[in-house]
Amino acid sequence: MLLAWIAFNFSHVNQCADGSKHKIAEEIRKIGKAKVLACIFTFRELAVATNNFSFDCLIGEGGFGRVYRGYIESADQVVAVKQLDRNGLQGSREFFSEVLMLSLVQHPNLVNLVGYCADGDQRILVYEYLSNGSLENHLFDLAPGQQPLDWNTRMKIAVGAAKGLEYLHNFAHPPIILRDFKASNILLDERFNPKLSDFGLAKLGPIEGKEYVSTRVMGTYGYCAPEYAMTGQLTTKSDVYSFGVVLLELISGRRAIDLDRPTKEQNLVAWAEPLLKDGQKFTLIADPLLEGNYPVKGLCQALATAATCLEKDAETRPLIADVVTAIEFLARPKDNQIIDAD
Incomplete structure (x- = not known):
């Protein structure tokens, strides 16, 4: 059942548009095994957190998109904000997979998912900020x-x-x-x-x-x-x-x-x-x-x-x-x- 659900949603994630953020949260709850309750952010909230995705906040860049250092004032938390490239289905697939997988797991040696944004065609992931970057x-x-x-x-x-x-x-x-x-x-x-x-x-x-x-x-x-x-x-x-x-x-x-x-x-x-x-x-x-x-x-x-x-x-x-x-x-x-x- 879980595998069938994932396959269905992978094929439909691009059709969710503005309602996708609610659909993702609803479907993760249906699994019954979610260990992490990720926050749902608006694009505006994350734009404020990263000073409108300023170059000064940019901490990483790759084929997937860009990563920014941000600050969520309501939670008093420094975060890493990964804005996925909006072109192509693969970005949506990876976004959905990441939200799903990180909602199912919790361990000291796995990055914590703070939340995500699925406003319109925006696909943004928000993680805990790790100060020493990558290995x-x-x-x-x-x-x-x-x-x-x-x-x-x-x-x-x-x-x-x-x-x-x-x-x-x-x-x-x-x-x-x-x-x-x-x-x-x-x-x-x-x-x-x-x-x-x-x-x-x-x-x-x-x-x-x-x-x-x-x-x-x-x-x-x-x-x-x-x-x-x-x-x-x-x-x-x-x-x-x-x-x-x-x-x-x-x-x-x-x-x-x-x-x-x-x-x-x-x-x-x-x-x-x-x-x-x-x-x-x-x-x-x-x-x-x-x-x-x-x-x-x-x-x-x-x-x-x-x-x-x-x-x-x-x-x-x-x-x-x-x-x-x-x-x-x-x-x-x-x-x-x-x-x-x-």
């Missing part, structure tokens, strides 16, 4: 004087992100496959606690004995699991593969795809694959910005976990719960004393 901003192309993340913080982010996925896979009903897990979709609060964001491409996982969800291949090149890219068959193990890519990014400080590097180093997984087969070469993968300040045993454990997540055969990859177990201790400073790699 991507702290790993790659650092600004002059910007301090790189230390080893313990990187492992803290890895564990928190894995716990967010674990909740989606094992505790959400039905399970949710994020489908676009990547560094730019991991947001960080003032203490660098990670929260998964951007549920626009998320899919409800297989139910009723099915092993996978058949869907149009979407996501980000460099993070997609090979079997999903080839067949469109999506499982929770697809997210596990993407987690392996991000874990490798955290360890190496390299992007999943970096066309500015030499040809053989442009694809992170392909570059790391031969090094992951030889434990004596593990230190060659570590981010030079760490300057050797990491525990060699911890590095080996983290890379061994990444390697299992990146197995080409999905069935041989671990469950995300097993990944959490494997790396959780790496984020505990008392058990993770820094030992110079040299």
Whole structure:
């Protein structure tokens, strides 16, 4: 019933126009499993909150649209306001999916949905504001004087992100496959606690004995699991593969795809694959910005976990719960004393 309802509303969301904001709220209540009661904002309220979507408030921009820092005076709350591109059906699909998914889940490692706006053709999402931005901003192309993340913080982010996925896979009903897990979709609060964001491409996982969800291949090149890219068959193990890519990014400080590097180093997984087969070469993968300040045993454990997540055969990859177990201790400073790699 839930899957049929979602399919129906995806096909009708563009026809809702001004009544869509009420329809969305009504239908979410009908599910009976909503954990988050999102506020419904008018376009005017969000225009005021962002100083009329001022350039000075702009904090992010991508193919989906723009993100602004805003202030909701009635709630005395700083928020992130994501204004989706109004062109095309896909924007409405992603908007509806995100409102639905984030209304069904609540966890410390998932971003909180404050509310949304569906006035006319406007599709706007309002989240809690996370002051440290995305993981991507702290790993790659650092600004002059910007301090790189230390080893313990990187492992803290890895564990928190894995716990967010674990909740989606094992505790959400039905399970949710994020489908676009990547560094730019991991947001960080003032203490660098990670929260998964951007549920626009998320899919409800297989139910009723099915092993996978058949869907149009979407996501980000460099993070997609090979079997999903080839067949469109999506499982929770697809997210596990993407987690392996991000874990490798955290360890190496390299992007999943970096066309500015030499040809053989442009694809992170392909570059790391031969090094992951030889434990004596593990230190060659570590981010030079760490300057050797990491525990060699911890590095080996983290890379061994990444390697299992990146197995080409999905069935041989671990469950995300097993990944959490494997790396959780790496984020505990008392058990993770820094030992110079040299």
